Amino acid sequence: MNTNITAETPVTHAPDATIGVPYLRCIGCDADVAAPTEDFACPACADRLEVAYRRHGAPDVDLLKTLWHARKLSPAPRDLSGVWRFREALPILPAAFEPVTLREGNTPIYPLVRCARSAGVDALFAKHQGMNPTGSFKDTGMTTALSMARVKGFQWVGCASTGNTSASMAAYAAHASMRALVLIPEGKIAWGKLSQSLDYAAITCQLKTDFDGCVRVLGEVIRRFPLYLLNSVNPYRLEGQKTTAYEMMEQLSWEPPDHVIVPGGNLGNSSALGKGFREMLALGLIPRLPRLSIIQASGANPLVRSMKEFSGERIQPVRAETRATAIRIGNPASWKKAVAVLRETGGACEDVSEEEIAIAKAEIGADGVGCEPASAVTLAGLKLLVRSGFVKRGESVLLVLTGHCLKDPEYTMDFHRDAAAGHPSLRKPPVLLDADPASVIGLLNRMEM
Numbered sequence: 001m002n003t004n005i006t007a008e009t010p011v012t013h014a015p016d017a018t019i020g021v022p023y024l025r026c027i028g029c030d031a032d033v034a035a036p037t038e039d040f041a042c043p044a045c046a047d048r049l050e051v052a053y054r055r056h057g058a059p060d061v062d063l064l065k066t067l068w069h070a071r072k073l074s075p076a077p078r079d080l081s082g083v084w085r086f087r088e089a090l091p092i093l094p095a096a097f098e099p100v101t102l103r104e105g106n107t108p109i110y111p112l113v114r115c116a117r118s119a120g121v122d123a124l125f126a127k128h129q130g131m132n133p134t135g136s137f138k139d140t141g142m143t144t145a146l147s148m149a150r151v152k153g154f155q156w157v158g159c160a161s162t163g164n165t166s167a168s169m170a171a172y173a174a175h176a177s178m179r180a181l182v183l184i185p186e187g188k189i190a191w192g193k194l195s196q197s198l199d200y201a202a203i204t205c206q207l208k209t210d211f212d213g214c215v216r217v218l219g220e221v222i223r224r225f226p227l228y229l230l231n232s233v234n235p236y237r238l239e240g241q242k243t244t245a246y247e248m249m250e251q252l253s254w255e256p257p258d259h260v261i262v263p264g265g266n267l268g269n270s271s272a273l274g275k276g277f278r279e280m281l282a283l284g285l286i287p288r289l290p291r292l293s294i295i296q297a298s299g300a301n302p303l304v305r306s307m308k309e310f311s312g313e314r315i316q317p318v319r320a321e322t323r324a325t326a327i328r329i330g331n332p333a334s335w336k337k338a339v340a341v342l343r344e345t346g347g348a349c350e351d352v353s354e355e356e357i358a359i360a361k362a363e364i365g366a367d368g369v370g371c372e373p374a375s376a377v378t379l380a381g382l383k384l385l386v387r388s389g390f391v392k393r394g395e396s397v398l399l400v401l402t403g404h405c406l407k408d409p410e411y412t413m414d415f416h417r418d419a420a421a422g423h424p425s426l427r428k429p430p431v432l433l434d435a436d437p438a439s440v441i442g443l444l445n446r447m448e449m
């Protein structure tokens, strides 16, 4: 075995091609923030931060595209990562540090043929972020933010989570020999996700509260204990997550679709993708922005309410309830960034019912692709946007599926076993038969009729 794998030489960084010198900028007062608070707020106005880049002339975009593509053939870990492959668009790590990577990113785009028919569009595609190493999009941001924790010399990292952030953080921390603290809401987390956190050896605490309560507790912990916060208020997480937009454009030959549709929970992902598209437009990598629409569960819809009731000017936290536990969030941290993305791209913001989510999830499964419940809000939302005329039949649409089908098998089993709930053509419960070929063939013959 080649134990020298980290010594492989990466395809050279092109210094002239970087998109600029990174710094932390406050999205509220525009200040250049050298020393953020432990929870990544602006010390002056307490608003959220983002990584901005001071440009030094226009980069050679053709060189960038060639370089990013060429790295796909390199054996070096940082080239094999679908995030660090785009490192000219990321904060630069000091030379002594290798990124902490599990080969995240490089996820497929699949056609969804039956889903297109049921939604009423000519063609439909899904970028499946559930095909990341721990089964969700969180890995693309974890590699950048956890690498940063290491650069800053932290031993401990921590997050509050509905399950996927914690699974991802636990894996990356273990891989980097760091210690991980996970705070999750008791009883409202899918077993696939909880088991990952245990398997990756994190200290896992189930708190008697919801996700928003876990965030509050962790906020106090980091003020009293040297622990690096890996929730999506950490701007380095969003930098990694934005590369999904870069990768998507590379896969589509730098031609943006008309619509990109994402689920909305804490609103980090929609903010990150929007930032990626905005940067690519400014750099001249793409000719226009796609409309980026955000879909929430109707029981956890604070952004939808903010847009409809307050025109996105403020947000009223809600008591969140949905079986799509990943997005069971009532007080989203990145709502201001998400509002900016909706305004800039002209996207829609809608919510969908529990039944619509369940049907959409089964339809994505029946296309052979599958996803977890939170991801299925994208298809349910698309149907709604087609009905309202916001999405036209001939337009190109890409759904971002955020988590893998195996994350929440209990949800899937409950759906298929609930014969009384209608939609018989979608429900495929297991059939109990005698152990003889005649019973099986009898069943097949009945299916043929």
Ligand code: F0G
Pocket: 136, 138, 160, 161, 162, 163, 164, 165, 166, 232, 263, 264, 265, 266, 267, 268, 269, 270, 326, 327, 372, 374, 375, 402, 403
């Ligand atoms: N889809 C999945 C599968 C998720 O796990 C999440 C968030 C979202 C969508 C929403 O993304 O929060 O960036 O708007 N999960 C977080 C967690 C909150 O802790 O795993 P968002």
